[in-house]
Amino acid sequence: MQEKNIPTKIYLEENEIPRYWYNVRADMKEKPAPLLNPGTHQPMTVEELSGVFCEELAKQELDDDTRLVEIPEEIRELYKMYRPSPLMRAYRLEKYLKTPAKIYYKFEGNNTSGSHKLNSALAQAYYAKKQGLKGVTTETGAGQWGTALAMACSFFNLDCKVFMVKVSYEQKPFRREVMRTYGASVTPSPSTETQVGRKLLEEFPGTTGSLGCAISEAVEVAVGTEGYKYVLGSVLNQVLLHQSVIGLEAKTALDKYGIVPDTIIGCAGGGSNLGGLIAPFMGEKLRGERDYEIIAVEPASCPSFTRGKFLYDFCDTGKVCPLAKMYTLGSGFIPSPNHAGGLRYHGMSGILSELYDKGYMNATSVFQTEVFKAAEMFARTEGILPAPESSHAICATIKEAEKCKETGEEKTILFGLTGTGYFDMTAYEAFHDGKMSDYAPTDEELEKSLAQTPKF
Amino acid sequence: MQEKNIPTKIYLEENEIPRYWYNVRADMKEKPAPLLNPGTHQPMTVEELSGVFCEELAKQELDDDTRLVEIPEEIRELYKMYRPSPLMRAYRLEKYLKTPAKIYYKFEGNNTSGSHKLNSALAQAYYAKKQGLKGVTTETGAGQWGTALAMACSFFNLDCKVFMVKVSYEQKPFRREVMRTYGASVTPSPSTETQVGRKLLEEFPGTTGSLGCAISEAVEVAVGTEGYKYVLGSVLNQVLLHQSVIGLEAKTALDKYGIVPDTIIGCAGGGSNLGGLIAPFMGEKLRGERDYEIIAVEPASCPSFTRGKFLYDFCDTGKVCPLAKMYTLGSGFIPSPNHAGGLRYHGMSGILSELYDKGYMNATSVFQTEVFKAAEMFARTEGILPAPESSHAICATIKEAEKCKETGEEKTILFGLTGTGYFDMTAYEAFHDGKMSDYAPTDEELEKSLAQTPKF
Numbered sequence: 001m002q003e004k005n006i007p008t009k010i011y012l013e014e015n016e017i018p019r020y021w022y023n024v025r026a027d028m029k030e031k032p033a034p035l036l037n038p039g040t041h042q043p044m045t046v047e048e049l050s051g052v053f054c055e056e057l058a059k060q061e062l063d064d065d066t067r068l069v070e071i072p073e074e075i076r077e078l079y080k081m082y083r084p085s086p087l088m089r090a091y092r093l094e095k096y097l098k099t100p101a102k103i104y105y106k107f108e109g110n111n112t113s114g115s116h117k118l119n120s121a122l123a124q125a126y127y128a129k130k131q132g133l134k135g136v137t138t139e140t141g142a143g144q145w146g147t148a149l150a151m152a153c154s155f156f157n158l159d160c161k162v163f164m165v166k167v168s169y170e171q172k173p174f175r176r177e178v179m180r181t182y183g184a185s186v187t188p189s190p191s192t193e194t195q196v197g198r199k200l201l202e203e204f205p206g207t208t209g210s211l212g213c214a215i216s217e218a219v220e221v222a223v224g225t226e227g228y229k230y231v232l233g234s235v236l237n238q239v240l241l242h243q244s245v246i247g248l249e250a251k252t253a254l255d256k257y258g259i260v261p262d263t264i265i266g267c268a269g270g271g272s273n274l275g276g277l278i279a280p281f282m283g284e285k286l287r288g289e290r291d292y293e294i295i296a297v298e299p300a301s302c303p304s305f306t307r308g309k310f311l312y313d314f315c316d317t318g319k320v321c322p323l324a325k326m327y328t329l330g331s332g333f334i335p336s337p338n339h340a341g342g343l344r345y346h347g348m349s350g351i352l353s354e355l356y357d358k359g360y361m362n363a364t365s366v367f368q369t370e371v372f373k374a375a376e377m378f379a380r381t382e383g384i385l386p387a388p389e390s391s392h393a394i395c396a397t398i399k400e401a402e403k404c405k406e407t408g409e410e411k412t413i414l415f416g417l418t419g420t421g422y423f424d425m426t427a428y429e430a431f432h433d434g435k436m437s438d439y440a441p442t443d444e445e446l447e448k449s450l451a452q453t454p455k456f
Numbered sequence: 457m458q459e460k461n462i463p464t465k466i467y468l469e470e471n472e473i474p475r476y477w478y479n480v481r482a483d484m485k486e487k488p489a490p491l492l493n494p495g496t497h498q499p500m501t502v503e504e505l506s507g508v509f510c511e512e513l514a515k516q517e518l519d520d521d522t523r524l525v526e527i528p529e530e531i532r533e534l535y536k537m538y539r540p541s542p543l544m545r546a547y548r549l550e551k552y553l554k555t556p557a558k559i560y561y562k563f564e565g566n567n568t569s570g571s572h573k574l575n576s577a578l579a580q581a582y583y584a585k586k587q588g589l590k591g592v593t594t595e596t597g598a599g600q601w602g603t604a605l606a607m608a609c610s611f612f613n614l615d616c617k618v619f620m621v622k623v624s625y626e627q628k629p630f631r632r633e634v635m636r637t638y639g640a641s642v643t644p645s646p647s648t649e650t651q652v653g654r655k656l657l658e659e660f661p662g663t664t665g666s667l668g669c670a671i672s673e674a675v676e677v678a679v680g681t682e683g684y685k686y687v688l689g690s691v692l693n694q695v696l697l698h699q700s701v702i703g704l705e706a707k708t709a710l711d712k713y714g715i716v717p718d719t720i721i722g723c724a725g726g727g728s729n730l731g732g733l734i735a736p737f738m739g740e741k742l743r744g745e746r747d748y749e750i751i752a753v754e755p756a757s758c759p760s761f762t763r764g765k766f767l768y769d770f771c772d773t774g775k776v777c778p779l780a781k782m783y784t785l786g787s788g789f790i791p792s793p794n795h796a797g798g799l800r801y802h803g804m805s806g807i808l809s810e811l812y813d814k815g816y817m818n819a820t821s822v823f824q825t826e827v828f829k830a831a832e833m834f835a836r837t838e839g840i841l842p843a844p845e846s847s848h849a850i851c852a853t854i855k856e857a858e859k860c861k862e863t864g865e866e867k868t869i870l871f872g873l874t875g876t877g878y879f880d881m882t883a884y885e886a887f888h889d890g891k892m893s894d895y896a897p898t899d900e901e902l903e904k905s906l907a908q909t910p911k912f
Contacts, residue, residue, distance in 0.1 A: 007469070007470045007536070008470060008536040008537065009470065009536070011467050013463070014463045014464060014465065080463070080464040080465070081464065081548075081838070081839045082839065092537075092611075110566055111839065112835070112839055112840055112841045112876075114878075151839060154836045155836075155839075173881075174630075174878070174879075174881035174882075177881035177884050177885045177888065178841060178878075178881065178884075180884075180885075180888050181832055181835050181836075181841060181884055181888070182835065182836060183836070376637055379568070379637050379638065380610045380611075380637075380638060380639070382537070383537045383538065383567065383568055383607060383611075384567075384568055385568045385634060385637060420568075422570075422630070422634075422878040422879065423630075423878065425629075425630035425633035425634065426630075428633045428634075428636075428637055429633045429636075432633065432636050432637070
């Protein structure tokens with residue numbers, strides 16, 4: 001039954017949309033390692049980064065000190081189309097699990113991009129427009145980032161060119177149509193439009209693509225086209241900064257009801273959702289004000305945190321991007337094609353990598369059949385059809401709640417429901433038909449892939 | 457720019473979810489004509505209707521007098537999963553159109569069924585469970601009702617068997633997967649599982665199906681299976697009753713800000729969304745308290761109001777259902793296969809038919825390419841990717857707003873945004889590729905189809 005005074009959905013007012021993004025780096029004693037120039041191995045400067053990124057975003061990328069970054073009014077106006085997003089209490093899931101745990105989730109899927117990605121897309125398109133650009137290029141995995149960017153570019157009247165990982169392009173034919181509705185062009189990656197793509201297709205003709213390769217293609221086109229810059233939907237510091245709206249809103253909503261989470265759980269591909277969700281809570285933890293258990297959940301088939309190494313690596317397959325120190329599986333790592341949808345990136349946010357390395361957060365990996373089992377349980381109890389990516393967090397949350405059932409602990413769990421699964425029905429179909437298999441790379445495969453990381 | 461004090465999204469609190477459905481029939485001086493037994497041509501009794509429908513729903517169907525029907529607490533609890541739904545101000549669309557009109561829309565697509573259909577599905581599943589049934593059968597056109605019912609049945613642990621109009625089954629392969637996720641079985645209609653289906657397939661082997669035929673199949677299976685009843689997602693009085701939550705919430709939200717709409721616009725297939733949206737406003741109009749302009753928007757390819765006749769007709773192709781007095785194109789009418797998605801029903805709600813006949817509302821029809829043009833404009837301004845059905849209302853709203861631009865009139869328009877188009881990308885693709893054509897039946901076609909209506 002519903003807890004007294006705590007509604008199923010906690011909505012904030014529009015004037016409670018944060019006025020500032022929170023930069024967690026400002027509270028980190030040990031900052032994330034700097035991006036390095038791949039040629040000189042020296043830290044990248046704003047000038048160098050501005051060759052690829054919009055200038056303001058390059059500044060945000062390297063700014064480890066400004067704690068609060070004002071959100072431009074134009075962006076806040078667009079946030080009002082779908083924000084504040086609801087914070088939900090999973091009463092029906094709790095009841096189904098017969099758990100004493102109290103489960104909350106921040107639902108970021110209630111916009112047309114179907115995920116949290118729009119939070120950063122709007123910011124990046126805004127800065128691109130402000131700089132007077134004609135357009136931007138990007139890559140997309142599951143298609144959520146591409147859709148979000150297509151929407152954002154449409155609002156700012158910017159051209160948008162998306163390289164979409166081929167496996168998703170094929171699994172999600174309708175994603176392309178949504179992006180087209182917003183005026184974007186979409187190319188399956190690897191493509192023959194770039195040197196990087198052509199080279200990879202020659203070497204691995206049957207490849208289903210990877211984020212790493214799609215990034216290289218998008219960067220190559222951006223750098224080679226007048227009036228264009230490259231934008232990226234995850235991993236980067238700037239993206240985690242923009243995504244802090246998730247955590248800030250969640251915390252405001254929880255504070256209203258005096259709720260303090262014990263455990264915060266999020267799926268982790270490149271880390272943008274998790275980094276955004278935990279931002280203000282991690283800030284308290286870093287400042288020694290309060291402790292939280294924080295859990296990153298990743299697929300067993302792409303286990304950067306749990307089986308990767310913390311070292312400098314290439315961010316992309318083509319090795320055209322700066323080097324980043326992060327948990328990585330090696331830039332040549334491509335998950336098995338039976339891996340459904342997103343969370344396919346070989347690396348991980350530098351911020352989260354540093355925090356994980358220093359013990360501020362934990363990580364766990366889950367297999368995809370248990371993920372889809374959790375997804376279906378969630379759909380049938382909470383009503384929302386979750387994205388496969390988000391379902392990793394659901395799966396870990398259910399495991400925590402089941403532990404609480406055993407121990408009787410009334411833990412308060414907050415997890416990030418990053419998006420909806422409307423465009424993932426091919427994966428659901430494979431699950432229903434018993435055609436989905438579990439997969440994890442062998443130690444040999446990982447060693448081989450990690451052997452390609454740069455030595456210096 | 458945003459109007460002072462009026463936010464982009466007007467949310468109500470959970471305790472503002474209506475406690476009563478409003479039965480507009482109670483305020484109609486001339487009631488809708490009764491359903492007739494197809495054999496005797498006498499008004500159907502609750503006992504007779506209960507052979508097909510759940511008993512409580514049969515009572516609601518025939519109750520022309522009870523003005524307020526209490527919403528059972530179990531249903532209100534489930535409404536909290538996605539209600540109150542937001543009332544949105546279309547600031548960005550207004551700006552794009554440079555219109556002095558103020559445009560509001562009640563957005564019913566923020567749940568997994570992607571439409572308003574869940575409002576009635578939860579009610580119908582509740583009454584079926586309360587009666588101790590094992591399961592229910594139904595038909596679905598665009599798939600929204602089927603998805604909504606699958607969800608509702610999953611929450612109440614009821615079996616759910618859906619006959620899906622073949623053209624939608626083929627255009628929307630992923631809809632079936634969503635229904636499966638909620639445990640429903642889905643059969644393309646016409647099927648070989650029923651007498652009605654087999655007969656139609658023999659007569660018209662290439663038919664893409666119709667709602668009328670899918671209804672017949674679902675009824676045939678319900679009547680022939682122990683512990684099963686038939687449920688229907690539109691047209692019926694009971695459905696309009698449940699859907700009154702849309703209008704009641706919209707009115708509460710508008711009243712909070714002292715907003716009075718001049719014009720209310722909704723798409724009309726069977727009439728459930730429109731009937732629900734206008735309910736409390738029509739009540740005021742019927743009681744002579746206030747006047748509103750009310751516009752039903754239908755596809756030119758299935759123009760029940762604008763080109764049909766107001767007479768007793770069969771509700772289904774197989775002629776197994778009661779006769780209803782309504783605006784109809786004839787129960788054998790099947791829209792051209794180039795008609796995208798829903799709004800394919802040959803008839804219309806008896807309540808709305810009576811109100812339209814007495815001049816309480818107007819109707820207009822629109823062609824599908826202008827509908828998709830409006831849909832794309834809406835997506836690019838308001839962010840939400842609308843369902844093709846909802847886009848009929850958008851199209852008519854834009855035309856009204858353009859008229860206001862010419863006259864300078866600052867009209868306040870409220871329209872129903874019934875759902876999202878995530879599963880309609882095949883239709884969007886046809887539009888983008890220039891493969892979508894406009895179509896309206898010829899006078900001869902309609903005459904032929906209407907010649908089949910019963911004479912008595």
